[in-house]
Amino acid sequence: MAQLNIDVNGRPYAVGCEDGQEAHLLELARLFDRQVRQVSQDMGQLGDTRLFLMGALLLADELTDAKARLSVAQAELARLQSDYARVEVKAALAIDNAARKIEKLVAE
Template sequence: MAQTQIEVNGRPYAVGCEDGQEAHLQELAKMFDRQVRHVSADMGQLGDTRLFLMGALLLADELADARARLNGLQAEVARLQAERARFESRAVAALETAAKKIEKLAENDLAA
């Protein structure tokens, strides 16, 4: 297990993580730090526990919004895929009908 140093609200913290995940953890800490600093700017110094709680809640809210958008987009993709399948089925049916008509015309020309 690796250990890395992060900073939140101007204070350093030593945090453990999986080997190779240090840079990712530091980026996550930067996101969290931005939220905490935003809360601090809006509400003043509340103490680390409250600042961290508010920062975590803001990030959780963003995550919930992102999940809702993702679910909506996944539903739209599924709808579009079903629509494409219907169009493809219609196109195949139209091509089959056209092929049968062409075959019938060819048979009539050969018979004439």
């Protein structure tokens, strides 16, 4: 297990993570640090616990919004895939009908 020191709102914290996940954890820590610093700028110094809580709630809100947008996009994708399948079937039937007509004309 890897040990990292991350900074959040100017304070160091020692955290552990699985080997190979260090870069990912550092990026998450930077994201959280930006959120906490923004809360601190907007609301003043509240103490680490309240700053962290507000930062976590704001990130959870962003995550909820992203999940909702993803759900809408997935529903739209499913609709488009269904439409595509219907159009593909219609096209195949039209090609089949055209081929039969051509065969009929050639046979005459």
